[in-house]
Amino acid sequence: MLPAGCGGTRKEERMSAVDIIVKKRDGLELTREEIEFFVRGITSGEIPDYQVSAWAMAVLLNGMSAQETTDLTLAMAHSGTVLDLSGVVPLAVDKHSTGGVGDKTTLVVEPIVAACGLPVGKMSGRGLGFSGGTLDKLESIPGFRTNLSREEFLDHLKRYGMVLTGQTGELAPADGKLYALRDVTGTVPSIPLIASSIMSKKIAAGAQAILLDVKVGLGAFMQTLDSASELARLMVAIGQRSGRQTIALLSDMNQPLGNAVGNALEVREAIDTLHGGGPEDFREHCLVAAAHMLMLGRKAGSLDEARAKAEEALVSGQAWGRFKQLVQAQGGDVRVVEEPDRLPEAPLKEIVPAPQSGYLAVINAREVGETSVQLGAGRVKKGDPIDPAVGIVVHRKVGDRVEQGQPLFTVHASSQEKLDAAVERLLAAHQFSAEPVEPLPLFYGVITEQDILQKE
Ligand code: URA
Numbered sequence: 215m216l217p218a219g220c221g222g223t224r225k226e227e228r229m230s231a232v233d234i235i236v237k238k239r240d241g242l243e244l245t246r247e248e249i250e251f252f253v254r255g256i257t258s259g260e261i262p263d264y265q266v267s268a269w270a271m272a273v274l275l276n277g278m279s280a281q282e283t284t285d286l287t288l289a290m291a292h293s294g295t296v297l298d299l300s301g302v303v304p305l306a307v308d309k310h311s312t313g314g315v316g317d318k319t320t321l322v323v324e325p326i327v328a329a330c331g332l333p334v335g336k337m338s339g340r341g342l343g344f345s346g347g348t349l350d351k352l353e354s355i356p357g358f359r360t361n362l363s364r365e366e367f368l369d370h371l372k373r374y375g376m377v378l379t380g381q382t383g384e385l386a387p388a389d390g391k392l393y394a395l396r397d398v399t400g401t402v403p404s405i406p407l408i409a410s411s412i413m414s415k416k417i418a419a420g421a422q423a424i425l426l427d428v429k430v431g432l433g434a435f436m437q438t439l440d441s442a443s444e445l446a447r448l449m450v451a452i453g454q455r456s457g458r459q460t461i462a463l464l465s466d467m468n469q470p471l472g473n474a475v476g477n478a479l480e481v482r483e484a485i486d487t488l489h490g491g492g493p494e495d496f497r498e499h500c501l502v503a504a505a506h507m508l509m510l511g512r513k514a515g516s517l518d519e520a521r522a523k524a525e526e527a528l529v530s531g532q533a534w535g536r537f538k539q540l541v542q543a544q545g546g547d548v549r550v551v552e553e554p555d556r557l558p559e560a561p562l563k564e565i566v567p568a569p570q571s572g573y574l575a576v577i578n579a580r581e582v583g584e585t586s587v588q589l590g591a592g593r594v595k596k597g598d599p600i601d602p603a604v605g606i607v608v609h610r611k612v613g614d615r616v617e618q619g620q621p622l623f624t625v626h627a628s629s630q631e632k633l634d635a636a637v638e639r640l641l642a643a644h645q646f647s648a649e650p651v652e653p654l655p656l657f658y659g660v661i662t663e664q665d666i667l668q669k670e
């Protein structure tokens with residue numbers, strides 16, 4: 215079967231979806247032509263959902279080589295518009311986090327990097343399940359538009375050197391269809407499918423340099439350092455094979471990043487950080503990520519110099535100025551970010567004290583994320599409405615000494631019933647030790663193109 219209107223070659227005329235599924239089921243390597251044929255069939259709808267799902271399961275069970283994964287990525291990237299930013303700005307950099315709890319990094323890093331003169335064109339996603347999404351956070355600022363058109367995306371990038379919006383429907387449509395099926399067929403946790411899904415969107419969005427923030431731990435897709443490293447290496451290799459300069463950070467997601475989890479609460483924490491305050495771990499995470507982006511964009515000769523520039527942009531208030539500019543340019547109410555008390559606020563707040571003394575050994579990020587979803591800050595399925603005001607603020611981090619009765623966390627809720635359920639679940643998510651506990655590292659490593667080349 216040849217998908218209608220796609221002008222296949224003679225070889226493709228002999229291909230069939232079922233043969234490709236069988237080949238993958240038997241653990242064989244697919245050719246580029248077979249992958250392109252299959253992706254065209256997904257995009258046009260000529261390959262039905264049940265065959266796409268069967269194929270995704272075969273990939274999950276039998277894996278894909280680096281070459282197959284690159285071919286899949288490029289085929290999905292080219293299933294829609296591939297933006298070319300080279301005519302708009304000399305070099306644009308993008309950042310992608312694989313998702314986590316309390317990860318509001320983009321809100322701080324993008325203004326820092328833009329303040330250092332490096333254009334950032336970023337398309338972000340929404341939260342799903344325990345993991346939050348930048349678009350939902352931004353939408354707690356009244357009026358902020360996350361649905362810019364392609365023309366607006368390019369225009370804002372050129373005019374302001376900074377744009378932060380949702381993915382347009384024209385970008386990697388094959389990934390949109392495949393992801394929706396993976397979500398309901400148990401085929402999300404496949405490293406080649408995750409890598410190609412993320413990288414197809416990054417390549418289609420057009421930035422020439424990409425920083426990947428691959429999360430590892432209880433509150434991440436990747437729970438072990440080995441699986442996170444494998445995903446990171448694969449994505450860096452795909453970036454390299456596709457002519458995009460790419461590096462990956464491996465960062466901790468066992469406990470929430472920073473203190474706030476929940477949309478308006480996270481915007482407030484990002485604003486505090488842009489004013490020079492904010493939680494120490496979050497500030498440090500942002501400065502390291504920004505420094506790597508500046509290195510990718512050749513704005514500094516060394517990582518130390520890049521970090522110093524990022525810090526200067528933060529301390530001088532330039533990054534804050536750029537954040538306000540971003541809010542204004544995309545229709546958001548600047549008064550709300552200037553006076554964060556105007557952000558949506560939950561009717562009920564409860565500060566919960568530590569039930570015992572000791573050293574904090576665990577704050578289970580996944581449990582914190584799931585609790586924030588129960589409070590209404592996230593969605594269980596695509597399209598669910600969310601409450602921007604609700605969420606959690608943790609007051610202590612792993613390794614801290616805590617005395618019984620000291621504030622442990624605050625819950626922001628819309629009803630007493632939800633608040634009570636959240637308190638119970640969050641208390642169980644905290645574990646104490648009588649012995650001192652080492653703080654968790656922020657980062658476990660960096661994977662560069664050189665690392666990949668050395669391995670090849
Ligand atoms: N994020 C994506 O964009 N795709 C995946 O498959 C997983 C996380």
